[in-house]
Amino acid sequence: MNQNTNLSVFLFVFLVQCTAILSQSPAPAPAPPGPTNITAILEKASQFTMFIRLLKSTQTDDRITSELNGTNQGLTVFAPTDNAFANLKTGTLNSFDDEQKSELINFHMLPMFFSVSQFQTASNPLRTQAGGTSDREFPLNITTSGNSVNITTGIVNATVANTIYTDNQLAVYQVDKVLLPLKFFVPPAPASAPAPSKPKKGLRSAASSSGSDDDAPADSSGVTCVIQKALQAIAFAFAAFFLYL
Numbered sequence: 001m002n003q004n005t006n007l008s009v010f011l012f013v014f015l016v017q018c019t020a021i022l023s024q025s026p027a028p029a030p031a032p033p034g035p036t037n038i039t040a041i042l043e044k045a046s047q048f049t050m051f052i053r054l055l056k057s058t059q060t061d062d063r064i065t066s067e068l069n070g071t072n073q074g075l076t077v078f079a080p081t082d083n084a085f086a087n088l089k090t091g092t093l094n095s096f097d098d099e100q101k102s103e104l105i106n107f108h109m110l111p112m113f114f115s116v117s118q119f120q121t122a123s124n125p126l127r128t129q130a131g132g133t134s135d136r137e138f139p140l141n142i143t144t145s146g147n148s149v150n151i152t153t154g155i156v157n158a159t160v161a162n163t164i165y166t167d168n169q170l171a172v173y174q175v176d177k178v179l180l181p182l183k184f185f186v187p188p189a190p191a192s193a194p195a196p197s198k199p200k201k202g203l204r205s206a207a208s209s210s211g212s213d214d215d216a217p218a219d220s221s222g223v224t225c226v227i228q229k230a231l232q233a234i235a236f237a238f239a240a241f242f243l244y245l
């Protein structure tokens with residue numbers, strides 16, 4: 001064997017090692033932070049024990065989690081304090097069945113993110129998570145004056161007392177009253193009128209979720225693959241050369 005052959009063997013082994021190293025899967029990226037946890041936010045703020053209890057018993061907490069994971073419109077939550085619940089007429093909450101409790105909770109949420117300044121340009125009536133905007137559904141009206149924000153349901157006037165949490169996805173505001181929907185207290189629609197379609201209680205369809213984030217990791221592994229293929233080709237050429245000698 002002459003020196004050229006030795007060099008070829010060395011380079012061949014070297015390149016095989018390189019491709020072996022490059023083929024190893026890269027270290028996994030750190031897991032992205034989970035979706036915002038509304039229960040944790042409210043627990044940290046304290047004085048929302050009753051609202052948390054209702055969120056849990058109606059499984060709305062889980063739906064908020066998946067809603068926030070699959071939306072780009074965000075969510076606004078009006079959280080009444082324990083004091084607000086204590087000020088309800090005795091027996092009010094117990095007079096609601098499970099479906100109404102679920103509607104009550106959804107009535108405290110708007111299916112998009114509102115900052116305080118965005119309330120100033122919101123047009124009444126606002127659609128809540130509980131359903132449509134007619135009086136027989138679940139609308140809310142908002143009035144503002146500067147940074148002061150009031151809410152009326154038709155039977156309750158409430159004031160936004162505090163911003164508990166805000167990012168560009170989720171806003172949680174403290175309110176001083178439980179927002180009772182007019183629908184629970186007005187007589188049912190006259191029989192002659194066409195029955196209003198049942199408000200959709202579920203949160204928005206997951207179909208709107210975008211999968212664009214899924215593409216990101218493909219790039220780097222693509223580059224690795226190209227380099228690896230090139231190195232394999234070179235190694236193969238050296239092997240052929242070596243055999244030829």
Ligand SMILES: *[C@@H]1O[C@H](CO)[C@@H](O)[C@H](O)[C@H]1NC(C)=O
Pocket residue numbers: 037038039040043065
């Ligand atoms: C959200 O936070 C609450 C209270 O800290 C916790 O019990 C619950 O398991 C959390 N949920 C998720 C999905 O992490």
Ligand SMILES: *[C@@H]1O[C@H](CO)[C@@H](O)[C@H](O)[C@H]1NC(C)=O
Pocket residue numbers: 034035065066069070209210211
């Ligand atoms: C968030 O959504 C993605 C797909 O849109 C899904 O793969 C993932 O499991 C979801 N995470 C949670 C915590 O729901």
Ligand SMILES: *[C@@H]1O[C@H](CO)[C@@H](O)[C@H](O)[C@H]1NC(C)=O
Pocket residue numbers: 143144145148149150157159
């Ligand atoms: C909100 O309600 C409070 C008390 O009911 C009232 O004093 C205030 O003027 C109202 N503000 C707006 C912007 O409607």
Ligand SMILES: *[C@@H]1O[C@H](CO)[C@@H](O)[C@H](O)[C@H]1NC(C)=O
Pocket residue numbers: 124125140141152153154155
């Ligand atoms: C809410 O606002 C709309 C539009 O201004 C109005 O027609 C409706 O009567 C208001 N409802 C309440 C409860 O204030």
Ligand SMILES: *[C@@H]1O[C@H](CO)[C@@H](O)[C@H](O)[C@H]1NC(C)=O
Pocket residue numbers: 152155156157
């Ligand atoms: C809510 O406020 C409106 C206008 O400010 C007033 O007419 C109405 O009586 C109030 N309702 C209650 C329940 O306080």
